Structures are given as structure tokens and as C-alpha cells.
Amino acid sequence: MNTEVIALLALPFLPLVAGFALVGGGRWPRAVTATTAFALAALTTVATVALSILVAVERPSLDRQWVQSLGLRFHLGVDGISIPLLVLTAAIGLLAVLHRRTEETTGSPATYYGCLLIIVGGALLTFLARDAILFFIAFEIxxxxxxxxxxxxxxxxxxxxxxxxxxxxxxxxxxxxxxxxxxxxxxxxxxxxxxxxxxxxxxxxxxxxxxxxxxxxxxxxxxxxxxxxxxxxxxxxxxxxxxxxxxxxxxxxxxxxxxxxxxxxxxxxxxxxxxxxxxxxxxxxxxxxxxxxxxxxxxxxxxxxxxxxxxxxxxxxxxxxxxxxxxxxxxxxxxxxxxxxxxxxxxxxxxxxxxxxxxxxxxxxxxxxxxxxxxxxxxxxxxxxxxxxxxxxxxxxxxxxxxxxxxxxxxxxxxxxxxxxxxxxxxxxxxxxxxxxxxxxxxxxxxxxxxxxxxxxxxxxxxxxxxxxxxxxxxxxxxxxxxxxxxxxxxxxxxxxxxxx
Structure with missing residues (x-):
């Protein structure tokens, strides 16, 4: 698997994994501090912006068997329609994370940042999906x-x-x-x-x-x-x-x-x-x-x-x-x-x-x-x-x-x-x-x-x-x-x- 395909996979799954980790970390076994949650969310979204630019330039694709009995495939790719939306999503995700630092916070900061990252990851996966069922699943995330x-x-x-x-x-x-x-x-x-x-x-x-x-x-x-x-x-x-x-x-x-x-x-x-x-x-x-x-x-x-x-x-x-x-x-x-x-x-x-x-x-x-x-x-x-x-x-x-x-x-x-x-x-x-x-x-x-x-x-x-x-x-x-x-x-x-x- 070459570097471009790894970047393609990392683009949606990096914010998804980090987001779920923060949501879980906000409750157990010890609550993640606001500073740690912000630092992780900021680093994740910065990396996501960089990955979106790399994917936009290289335009890699991935097509693998997913659910063979149903004929479904895990198919990701980009084109001129999805590239602007990928970059927009990654950039707005980063700006939303940074802006939260300027507001008065209520509730668990880790859960808040985690939800932001999950939304960004789900949207990125939706714009990357080249399988209709995968598109729907990503849409619902x-x-x-x-x-x-x-x-x-x-x-x-x-x-x-x-x-x-x-x-x-x-x-x-x-x-x-x-x-x-x-x-x-x-x-x-x-x-x-x-x-x-x-x-x-x-x-x-x-x-x-x-x-x-x-x-x-x-x-x-x-x-x-x-x-x-x-x-x-x-x-x-x-x-x-x-x-x-x-x-x-x-x-x-x-x-x-x-x-x-x-x-x-x-x-x-x-x-x-x-x-x-x-x-x-x-x-x-x-x-x-x-x-x-x-x-x-x-x-x-x-x-x-x-x-x-x-x-x-x-x-x-x-x-x-x-x-x-x-x-x-x-x-x-x-x-x-x-x-x-x-x-x-x-x-x-x-x-x-x-x-x-x-x-x-x-x-x-x-x-x-x-x-x-x-x-x-x-x-x-x-x-x-x-x-x-x-x-x-x-x-x-x-x-x-x-x-x-x-x-x-x-x-x-x-x-x-x-x-x-x-x-x-x-x-x-x-x-x-x-x-x-x-x-x-x-x-x-x-x-x-x-x-x-x-x-x-x-x-x-x-x-x-x-x-x-x-x-x-x-x-x-x-x-x-x-x-x-x-x-x-x-x-x-x-x-x-x-x-x-």
C-alpha cells in the first residue's frame, strides 16, 4: 500500500478515531482535561487539512472487497466535484476547533471536541465514498x-x-x-x-x-x-x-x-x-x-x-x-x-x-x-x-x-x-x-x-x-x-x- 493510499485512508479515519477516543476519554477511566482535548483535536484537524491537500493533489483511489455476499466494496476516490468539499470540510473543522477555545465552555470539553472530529470524519468519508451503501453509512455518521x-x-x-x-x-x-x-x-x-x-x-x-x-x-x-x-x-x-x-x-x-x-x-x-x-x-x-x-x-x-x-x-x-x-x-x-x-x-x-x-x-x-x-x-x-x-x-x-x-x-x-x-x-x-x-x-x-x-x-x-x-x-x-x-x-x-x- 503506497503513501497516497495511506493518506486516503487516514483522511477520514484519523478524525473519526481521535473523535471516538475523546468521547470515550471524557468519561472513563479519567476525564481528559480541556487543554489535552483541545491539543489533540487541534493536532488532528491540522493533520486532516494537510492530508486533504495531499489527497487533492495526488488523487489516489482504493477499491477493495467489503461485503462479498452483498457485492459491496470499500471504494474510495476523489474527483473535481469532491476535492473542494474535502478541503472545505477539513479547513472548517480546524477553524471550529480553534474557535471553541475562545468560548466559555459547558459540559465535557473532550466530548465536545470528539463530536466535532466525528462530524468532520464522517463528512470526509461521505465525500470520498464511491459505493452507494458506503455513502449512506458515512452520511449517517x-x-x-x-x-x-x-x-x-x-x-x-x-x-x-x-x-x-x-x-x-x-x-x-x-x-x-x-x-x-x-x-x-x-x-x-x-x-x-x-x-x-x-x-x-x-x-x-x-x-x-x-x-x-x-x-x-x-x-x-x-x-x-x-x-x-x-x-x-x-x-x-x-x-x-x-x-x-x-x-x-x-x-x-x-x-x-x-x-x-x-x-x-x-x-x-x-x-x-x-x-x-x-x-x-x-x-x-x-x-x-x-x-x-x-x-x-x-x-x-x-x-x-x-x-x-x-x-x-x-x-x-x-x-x-x-x-x-x-x-x-x-x-x-x-x-x-x-x-x-x-x-x-x-x-x-x-x-x-x-x-x-x-x-x-x-x-x-x-x-x-x-x-x-x-x-x-x-x-x-x-x-x-x-x-x-x-x-x-x-x-x-x-x-x-x-x-x-x-x-x-x-x-x-x-x-x-x-x-x-x-x-x-x-x-x-x-x-x-x-x-x-x-x-x-x-x-x-x-x-x-x-x-x-x-x-x-x-x-x-x-x-x-x-x-x-x-x-x-x-x-x-x-x-x-x-x-x-x-x-x-x-x-x-x-x-x-x-x-x-
């Missing part, structure tokens, strides 16, 4: 540790709401998993193979059968994306989750859903996907408008960012529904850009919530730009990127999505109408971004109405907190100024999908 992060380490100001958010997260995701598994089994038995590489070239079966399987898979994956109207679990989960959990949930876990749509629907079931695409487009645009309207009145900063994620994932699904190579590029680029932008905004929101003792936007406060200029700058840049300002990461995803929806593979009239409404959604995005900038960044005009926080806690970002935010700021700018690197990386893999041939 991340759910329990995320539930723990929400339910055990979530917001303690309203324990009942936190428990409800964790329970809602589990119920929705288990429902989605059940439907997705049924769809995967139907696809595998109909196609006669579990190899995602073979399935990605397109399967040969009647159009009606394709549509039925595609509908089943879409119903399950729509919960994971989330696609309106199956999105209601997300705002509650983000509100309750700790900052690191929100960063991983928005930047990584949501991407598992859209990645599954590409691997299981768009590639294998081209005819079925084209049949469902108009419905997907309508639901996606409805979600964009719905989320935009909610963000105009929502008083919680974290919930506004959560609802904006619903809108941005709607943009990704609209691009996929367009059914063209340009649409796939826009969707996959939008996955990465939203991952970076949402991680930045949740990191800033977590810092503000800690300093404000809450995240209400309707409470008069001092201007963030005055009392915490670094956080103010990061907030403003994140909002600008989210609304699609040129030269920032969010611009290319929205621009290319509107362009692809205007020139779709089918139903041109419908998709032109959807493109127009999606553009209206972009206007709503600008409106609620400016609302946050006005209330938080610029602050209250009346000093007598302001509720000033404890001055000892109201300070600017520094140390690890500022380092995490600064890395995300640089990534947002680099991806906005130089999008062609990511586009060129994805193009060959996109062109291999059966739906485009």
Missing part, C-alpha cells in the same frame, strides 16, 4: 454527534427550546435518511451496481421508473439540503447550536445534501431528474422568497443567518434544476462559497452573542463598528458577500445561477420566470443584509436607549477568535477575485455526468 452538540452543548438560556431543536433535528433527519435509503436501494437494485462512478454515467431504465426513484431520493435529500418546505428544522438547530456546531452545520452538513443530489440524482437518473426539475425549481425559488421575507422581520441574528442559508441553498438547487453544465458549475461553486460565507457569519454572530449576552437585533446597542471594529468589518464583509456583491465569493454563485436559469435545458418559459423571482430574492437579500448593518454595525442613534453590556466582556476580536475570522475573510475575497481556479477544477468531473450527455 454525522447525525448523532451533531445532535449531541445541539442538545448537550447548545444554548442554555432556554433549555426547553434547545431540547426541542435537538429533537426536531433528529426527527427530520431520520425521516430524510429513511427515504434516502429506500431510494438508494431502489437505484442499486434497478441498476445492478453500487459503484457511484458507474452510476454517475447514467443508468438505463424506463423514464417512469427513473422518475419514481428520483422522487424518493429527492424527498429524502430535500430534508438534508434543506429545500423548502422541509427547512423548518434548520433555524431552530442553528439558534440552539454552539458556534462551532453552527459553522459545521452550515458549511459542511448542508453540503452533504446537495452533494447527494449530484451523485445520486443528477448523474445516474438524468431523465428522472429532468422530469422533477421544474418542481425543484419552483420549491427552490419559493424558499428564496420565503426566507428573504422572514429575514426582514426576524429579531434573532443567528436565525437571520440560518434563514439566509435556506435562501442560498435554494439558489444552489435552482442551479441544479437548470440541468446544464453551467448550472452544475454554479451549484457546486455556490456550495463552497456559501460554506465559507456562512462559517464567517456564524463565527461573527457567535462572538457578538457572547458580548451582547444574546443575539437580539431589536435591542438598542452601541455600534459594532465603534466598540469592536474588527468584528464590525468581518460582519459587514460577510453580509456583502452574502448579498452577492461583486469581487466577493457570493457574487459568482448568484450571477451564474441566474444565467443558467435563464438558459435551462428544458421548460425555458418557466425557468425564466423563476430566474426573475430569484433576482427578486437577491433584492430581498440586500434588504435584510442592510437591515443587519443598520441595527448592529451602525448601532442605535439614541444613546439613552442603548443597553450597554458589561465593558469587561465587550471587547474586539483578538487572538484565536480573530485568526479564525481573518482566515474566512481572506477566503471570501480570494474566491470572489479568482473564481476560475475552482471552476476549472470542477469542470472535467462535471462533464462526466450522464445527465449532460
Amino acid at each position: 454525522v447525525l448523532v454527534p451533531m445532535w449531541v452538540l445541539i442538545g448537550v452543548f447548545g444554548d442554555r438560556t432556554d433549555p426547553a427550546a434547545t431540547r426541542r431543536a435537538a429533537l426536531t433535528f433528529v426527527l427530520y433527519t431520520v425521516l430524510g435518511s429513511t427515504l434516502m435509503l429506500a431510494g438508494i436501494l431502489a437505484l442499486v437494485f434497478s441498476a445492478g451496481t453500487t459503484d457511484l462512478t458507474v452510476l454517475g454515467r447514467g443508468v438505463s431504465m424506463p423514464a417512469a421508473q427513473q422518475t419514481a426513484i428520483a422522487a424518493l431520493l429527492l424527498a429524502g435529500l430535500a430534508v438534508k439540503v434543506p429545500l423548502w418546505p422541509l427547512h423548518s428544522w434548520l433555524p431552530a438547530a442553528h439558534t440552539a447550536a454552539p458556534t462551532g456546531g453552527s459553522m459545521l452545520l452550515a458549511a459542511v452538513l448542508l453540503k452533504l445534501g446537495t452533494y447527494g443530489v449530484v451523485r445520486l440524482l443528477v448523474g445516474p437518473l438524468g431523465d428522472g431528474w429532468r422530469t422533477l426539475a421544474p418542481l425543484v425549481g419552483v420549491l427552490a425559488v419559493t424558499g428564496i422568497i420565503w426566507a428573504g421575507l422572514v429575514c426582514l422581520v426576524e429579531p434573532s441574528l443567528k436565525r437571520v443567518i440560518a434563514y439566509s442559508s435556506v435562501a442560498h441553498m435554494g439558489v444552489v438547487m435552482l442551479a441544479l434544476a437548470a440541468g446544464t453544465e453551467l448550472g452544475l458549475r454554479a451549484a457546486l461553486f455556490g456550495n463552497i462559497s456559501h460554506g465559507i460565507i456562512s462559517a464567517l457569519l456564524f463565527a461573527v454572530a457567535g462572538g457578538l452573542k457572547h458580548r451582547w449576552h444574546g443575539d437580539r437585533l431589536d435591542v438598542p446597542r452601541d455600534a459594532v463598528r465603534d466598540v469592536s471594529p474588527r468584528l464590525g468589518f468581518a460582519l459587514l464583509l460577510g453580509l456583502a458577500a452574502s448579498l452577492g456583491l461583486p469581487a466577493l465569493a457570493g457574487f459568482w454563485a448568484e450571477f451564474l445561477t441566474l444565467l443558467s436559469a435563464w438558459q435551462p435545458a428544458t421548460d425555458r418559459t418557466l425557468f425564466k420566470v423563476l430566474a426573475a423571482f430569484a433576482a427578486l430574492g437577491a433584492v430581498l437579500g440586500a434588504a435584510y443584509a442592510l437591515r443587519i448593518a443598520r441595527t448592529a454595525w451602525a448601532g442605535s442613534d439614541d444613546r439613552n436607549e442603548r443597553q450597554l453590556p458589561d465593558e469587561a466582556r465587550w471587547s474586539d476580536a483578538h487572538g484565536l477568535e480573530w485568526s479564525v475570522i481573518a482566515v474566512l475573510v481572506v477566503a471570501v475575497v480570494v474566491l470572489g477575485v479568482w473564481p476560475t481556479g475552482l471552476m476549472d477544477l470542477m469542470t472535467p468531473a462535471i462533464q462526466q455526468l450522464g445527465a449532460l450527455r
